[in-house]
Amino acid sequence: MSGHTPGALELDDIQRGVLSPRPTPYAATYLVFRIDDREHGREVMRRLAAVVTSAADPAGALGETWVSVAVTCHGLRALGVPEASLATFAWEFQQGMAARAKTLSDVGDSDPRHWEAPLGSSDIHVVLAAVAPDAQRLQAAIERARPVYDELPGVTAIWRQDCHALPTETEHFGYRDGISQPAVEGSGIAGSNQLETPLKAGEFVLGYPDELGGVQTPQPHVLGRNGSYVTFRKLHQRVAVFRRYLRDNAHDPDDEELLAAKIMGRWRSGAPLALSPLRDDPALGADPARRNTFGYEHDDPAGFVTPGGCHIRRANPRDAAVAGDVRLHRMIRRGAVYGPPLPPGVLDDDGADRGLMFTFIGAHLGRQFEFVQSEWMNNGVFFGASDTRDPVLGAHDGTAELIIPRRPLRRRLSPLSRFVTTRGGEYCFLPGLRALRWLGDLTD
Known part of the structure; x- marks a missing residue:
């Protein structure tokens, strides 16, 4: 175990992409591979162990540029991981995201039958994500990683998604993104809300005690420890439909912006309603030290300032009085924009594919991502609002x-x-660096 203090986070064995926030601005690429030859797949794992940056080196030679690698359950099986080992992983991970569609409200246009091929299929084995502050450094990172797979015909690239920060540094609906992140004990990375007590490392990294005192570690220990589960989802944003809803329901342009803030819980600048209830405050929205340090229970329990059903209050109720323990459902969230922006003021769809590559990182797929998606995004019972859905991400059918x-x-x-x-999208496992080497050294 390399001489680490028991219980201390082994940052040198954790992929940097687990704990480090993405740079601002950013460029990113997702590459998906299918393993057709087991030995070639294992060789990829060995090579990746030398390319992936650890969380112990956040300011290394590559700065804010890094590569992460994740493996699906089908991918672990293709590498030859024994079925007895796969059975120790989260059962949601074993099933795969497409099989969880009903729980995730992936119905109608979001049904896996309509997903972009090959997403949702058993061909998704390895997901490589590269992140950098700009396109030039991103391309350099991709080129450095290219020898990992290009020389091995038994590993085939089958899907790619390029992402980039918009010039406005917002997502396509116009809101500043990536504001709220939890603090993780032992990570050395501060959370964005100074009022929130850091969460136990086991909420996000496998092999450590979580908020309930339990330790989740897939077996064998060398494979599971210092890994995390990661969800990636390609989310298409219907920007023209969103804009038209705001226009049709607002009295004037100022009311349109207020309505947009009430739907999100923040003004488009990132300034929260909780701290700026009457008008936008761009200086507050641009200040990382202030824009996320607030609660709800003391000043706004009824949601007259920040509606209980708005997006950010559903995604993280903070100190609000809701059913259950909010800390058990906290997640590390990341978002990366893809596709061209719809020009300002345009209310008709131009047919372009644009949206967000959403990433969740945690140690509990069920009580973190799936719980939030099913109980908080697509229900309102937890705060006394019956079956209402999140106004932004909810699976609406035009009746509510x-x-x-x-x-x-x-x-x-x-x-x-x-x-x-x-x-x-898909459920994946982010192995620790030792686990990558272990996967590379597997034998039949």
Whole structure:
């Protein structure tokens, strides 16, 4: 175990992509591979162990440029990991994301039958993600990684998604993204909310105690420890539909911006309603030290300022009084924009594919990602709002009105359309660096 203090995070064995926030601005690429030859697949794992940067080197020679590698359950099987070992992984991971479609509300246009090929199929084995501050450094990182797989005909690249920061540094709906991240004990990386106590490392990294005192470690120990589960989802954003909803339901341009803030819980600049309830405050939205340090319970328990059903309050209720323990459902979230922006003011769809590559990292697929997706994004019982859905990510069918708390009367708006559809995704395992070498050294 290389002489580490028991219980201390072994940062030199954890992939940097698990704990480090992406750079701002950024460029990113996702590459998906199928393993057709077991020995070639194992050789890829051996080579990747030398390319992947560890969390112990956040300011190394490559700066804010790094490569991460994740493997699906089908991928582990293709590498020859024994079935007895696969059975010790989370059962959601074993099933795969497509099989979990009903729980995740991937229905209608988001049904796996409509996903972009080959996403959702058993051909998804290895996912390589490269992140850099700009396109030039990203391309250099991809070129450095290219020998890992180009020389091995038994490993085939089958899908690619390029991502980039928009000039506005927002996502396609116009909101500043990537604001809220939890602090992880022992990581050395501060969380974005100074009021939040750091979470136990076992909530995000396998092999360490979590908030309940349990330790989740797939077997054998060398494979499971210092790994994490990662969810990646390609989410198509219907920008014109979103803009038209705001325009049709607002009284004037100022009211349109207020409505956008009430839907998200933040103004487009990133300034939270909790700290700037009446008007946008771009200086606050640009200040990482202030824009995420707030709660709800003391000043706004009823949601008159930040609606209980808005996106950020659903995704992280913070200190609000809700059913259950919020800390058990915290996630590390990352988002990377893909596709061209829809020009400002355009209310008609131009047919371009644009959206967000969403990534979740954690140690508990069920009570973190799947719970939030099913119980918080697509239900409202946890805060006393029956079966209402998240206004941004919810699986709307055009029948449920949007209701915004307001004195003396609630504001009732027209039924919500589905603004975001799933184009594909998968559950993966991010092995530690020793685990990558172990996978490379497997024998039949």
